[in-house]
Amino acid sequence: MSQLPEQPAGTSVPTSADVARLAGVSRATVSYVLNNNTTVRISESTRVRVREAAADLGYVPHAAARSLRAGHTRMVLLPAAPTPAGRPHERFFTGLEADLRRLDYTVVRYGSVGLGADEAARAWAELRPVAVVSPSGITLTPKGIGVLTRSGAKAVITLGPQPVDGAHALVMDQEEIGGCAVRHLLSRGRRRIGVVIPQEPGLAPYAAPRLAGAVRAVEESSSGARVQPLPLRFDEASAQDLAGRWRGLGVDAVFAYDDEYAMLLMRALQDARVAIPAETAVIGAGDLMLCRLLRPRLSSVRTELATAQPLAEMIDRLVQNPGGAPERHDLLRAAAVGREST
Structure with a gap:
């Protein structure tokens, strides 16, 4: 050379x-x-x-010059949700970004905090992305989807508990997480089950279906068990208050929404001299490494995000063949991991 x-x-x-x-x-x-x-x-x-x-x-x-020649960009927009969705989701998006880059797409993470649904869609449209993958923390509307497609987006994909009219949907069945946790507790002989409902803004799209899944699992079991919602803020004072009232609640197990809420509550219960699991079994969701470092080790629901076709390839296919009917793909697999806390 x-x-x-x-x-x-x-x-x-x-x-x-x-x-x-x-x-x-x-x-x-x-x-x-x-x-x-x-x-x-x-x-x-x-x-x-x-x-x-x-x-x-x-x-x-020069990306802009290349886009002018091609008539469209190679940009895939990954908007950032206003609330963190957890480590499994972050691993999922990191892998997706790497796979899209291998297919010669430019991947842009875009902050959308403080923007309403249609405001966010207009802001994204200004960048002229060829595709948008929207997380569940941002509620897209059919109007916003129309703005994106008219601006040149060949594929608009939502990631969340429910599909949105006009967009392709990657559906994460949050009910299955709650159901999986409660079925595990039922298998351990627990019949009076509390379900933590986070009070933080933005978590309702996850918390409500997880509670619904827990209720459905009890109903389908014909075990005579019951479910009791337990509101909890993610702070020590709220956890201590709940733990102080624990014995009066009459529960013998709790699905604590996710691993972080489970750790917060378990520490407060231990401080209140509530024996785990003898008096109360505890299970979270997410299966963080810390679950194995706690004492007792924390049971959890392990979740995996996956599609039959690699997601980057699916996005590329939708970009190459726009205009088809919206597709729905179920994305979430869940399995209980039993440890010492249950």
Whole structure:
């Protein structure tokens, strides 16, 4: 490979023509290689030479110019929800981002805190994404979906407990988490089951269906068990207040919404001298590593986010073939992991 020519201070931004000269190829070849165009046959040695030249010069393709030539962007927008959805979701989105980049999409995480549903959609539309994957912390409406599609989005995908009219849906069945937790408690002989209902804003879309799943599991069991909702804020004072009233509640087990609420409540119950699991069994959800470090070790519901087709490939398929009927894919698998706390 030729030696990189010296460039004076203040030199202009390197262009594809500079890369072509350094690599000894045409500008068209540079474009084909750096845009991962596989429709034109180019030898692997030439591709390597072009990539090395681009790296030596510090050249990167201009996304906006490429979008103008193609008539659309390669940007997939991943809006940030105003409330954290937990580690399984973060792992899911991190993997999705990596897979989309391998398919030559530009992935943008976009903060949407403080924006209403339709305001958020208009803000996203300004970026002209080719696809949007919206988490459940942001409520898209059919109107917002229309704004996005008219601005050029070929695929709008919602991730949450319920589908939205006009969008493809990745449905996370939160009821199954609550049902899985309560079925585990029933299998341990528990019949008076409390279900923690977080009082923090933004968690209702998760908490309400988890409670509904717990109630349904009891009804389907014909065990004579009962479910009692237990409101709880995520702070020590609220947990201590609930633990102080615990024996008067008459419960012998609790599904504590998730692992973090379970840890908060379990510590307060231990401080109140409530024996776990002898007096009260405790189970969370999320299966964090900390579950195994606590004493007693915390039982939890392990959740996995998965689709039959890798999600990045599904997004690419929807982008390549827009206009079809909205698709629904059930995304969540749940399994109870029993440990010492139950």
